[in-house]
Amino acid sequence: MNVSDSPAKTYLRSMLDINPVWQSASALQLRRKTLRMPNHDRRQTGVDSDSVDDMVAKHQNRAKARETVSHLQQQFFHLSDEELSTGLASLNADEVPELAPTIRRLQIAASERNSFVTMLADKKFDRELVIALGKSVVLPQSDAGYVREKFIQNLTTKNSRKRARETSLKIQKAYPDLFALERDWLTTLQNSKASGPMKSGGASLLNYRVLFFGTLIAYQIAKIFLMD
Template sequence: MISERERDYLQTTLRMNPMFESGELLTLRRTLLQKERLDHEDAIANDDRRTQRDALRAHIRIIQRDFWKLPIDQLDQLIGALETKNFPELGPVANRLRTVAKCRVDFPKLGQTPGMDMGLFNAFKTIVVLPPGDAVRVKSQFARSIPDKKHLKAIQKGVQVVQREFPHLMELEKDWFTTLSNMTRVSATAQSNATGLESVKNALSSIFELPWYTWWIAAMVIKAILLTTQRP
């Protein structure tokens, strides 16, 4: 299938007389070939750029995956190798990783600080190394997973720990921490799930707390049923 440019070229040259317009025909032909060469070079350049972008994204994903496991010096080397000048759309993610890497040593201290909620701590560690879109989803899932007000208060106490003891870490997700601090009720779904689970626990507990004679009567009934079914 010919391109629009080639079709225009053919329509133009077919109306020309090669005996009198050979020079113009050669010029048109040369122009067409030059444009096709430039298009081909652009296509190669675009392929190279796409390959470089994919490699950079893979590099970033490796850092995100191993961020908390890598030794600090190796992490710094990997982050230092991130070159996003030609890919500005990846710049914010790379800059975020650089910022968090500078204070990574403080995260274990935060996790060991009295009053820190470990659910909040683990969610925080996950969120700070994710791309913005993924981080939003994790925040939403975390909020929906809070089962009751008791857990919410523990989380809000953890937020106070971050704010009081590690204000520079607070700045990494200040809006999120503020949102958690201002929450007054938990997700209806999470609360329903928690209530359902508690009901099951209570039901099982009440069963095992039945008087001994209730168990004896139940055993006799079962035995009678078994004897009845075994008769010819």
């Protein structure tokens, strides 16, 4: 028998594919099955006596679902309507509960995908904000956070902040479902004092001036005492 086909190899691959947060019971059941250990009472474990092959198949399906989600996130605006619809239809949130929020976001974004085209064609909307919103809605949270932070950091002028604020308000009114997905971020942009590097740069300059004059005054006081 090939090593890659050994029960041990199959067991290890399956265990590595298990999410301990959501599938702790499945991990224990798989271990019992592999080691041929007796099962506990179902009333205690709540786990059906599935075969190892069935459990491995479930884990493979979960892995496939994660791959599909990742593909949809990265290619969301490049896929045809049919490809996007087919990809989303293949996902069952009940089978991958840890991905359920992400799948829901993608479904809402898919229903609003044409809205991004409409906003980009409307010169009243801040183009950069619309593009950032599109990325933020579909990308993984780590990448989306970077997109949001970068956009805020680029608000270096009063006009850019004003345009972002007005666009955020327009999105809230015209596209409430999209707004709801990024409510915290878009609401932040509606703050007239929200700013990027300009604000932090001004604060740094102020701190520098305070430090400079403070040091100068301390130096003058020291000279007076030394002269005495």
